[in-house]
Amino acid sequence: MSKARELAELGAVYNSGALSNRNMVYNGAMQVAQRGTSSTGLGATSGYYTVDRFATNFGGSTSGRITMTQESITDLAGFSKALKIACTTADTSLASSEYFTIAQSLEGSDCQRLKKGTSSAEKVTVSFYVKGNAAATYVFELQDQSSREISQQFSVTTSWNRVVLTFIADTSGAITNTNTYGLGFSFWLAGGSNFNSGDSADLNSTWNAVGNDGSRAAGISNFFDSTSRTLFITGLQIEVGSEATPFEHRPFGDELARCQRYYFQSPSYSAGSSGTGADVQFYHSYLKSANNWEWSTGFFPVEMRANPTLTSSDGATDGKIGHWTSGGGGSTQGHDPWQVLPKTNRIVVNEYGTGSIYGFYFNYKADAEL
Secondary structure: OOHHHHHHHHHHHHHOOOOOOOOOOOOOOOOOOOOOOEEEEEOOOOEEOOOOOOEEEEEOOOOOEEEEEEEEOOOOOOOOEEEEEEEEEOOOOOOOOOEEEEEEEEEHHHOHHHOOOOOOOOOEEEEEEEEEOOOEEEEEEEEEOOOEEEEEEEEEOOOOEEEEEEEOOOOOOOOOOOOOEEEEEEEEEEEOOOOOOOOHHHOOOOOEEOOOOOOOOOOOOOHHHOOOOEEEEEEEEEEEOOOOOOOOOOOHHHHHHHHHOOEEEOOOOOOOOOOOOOOOOEEEOEEOOOOOEEEEEEEOOOOOOOOOEEEEEOOOOEOOEEEEEOOOOEEEEEEOOOEEEEOOOEEEEEEEOOOOEEEEEOEEEEEOOO
């Protein structure tokens, strides 16, 4: 792309009122992976497994299975990480209700710039880099909180290519300015006849109500057709307007904080009998009353989207916490927390203490995904 072209595109974005923070996608360069860098055997249960903010969604009861990886790459200038999906168990005959998507959900408050549902609604341009082990056709879909959606096909080859898709403005379906679901996107990688029973001409190329009419992912390839099938995605950007500008690289710390609004886990550790394993998450505790009630408070690194679902562990068992004793050593007593209250930005632990207990230690996971 020439410098003149880049400047023209940036100028068009500036006229729309956004030059920085124009990318609506979280973790589009695939740099943050708090849960881990690889997860195998995926296909039976939807959820978040590796790269932050990118969920795997499986419908029906497909026997197909995948491995999902945060992959280090060296063959695409400007990018060092990509989301890699590899088929490990094939399913060459999908039932009508089966599907597989990679998706992200955005808060309504982050979507107001689209002016959706008004006479001033904006076009939306999506761009990303993609490659696979062989030629394939997939679908990128946008869907709003009113279950209105629009889709476009894109092609994959064995080389990195930047896909650019511009979607028309939608003067219906206003997005509520809240911390709940406002707009989502999905990469459709497999779908049975309920979603894929035609060709590109059957796609919902205008905003329409979602329906199982075969049009949502019409004409796509089946990612589960072979155990050789792979797909790499990075540099994902969604922005207002009809121009795809150069990818907006954010500092890693900024991207991590954005992701921690939705998910955070404390440093993991392996507590032995003394409770002195590596990276112990320790909260000092204070005497609450003469009856030995103890309390302790910890804080999340950023304010989370909403009260998260909290899972604690004493280093050995989920749902447990450990006690720090007067002798200075640890004791993995495996107590059930009397109370672990997830707040918007803090955790409060209350428990009845016996003996000389000076604090709690535990690690935890906090999930506030949409």
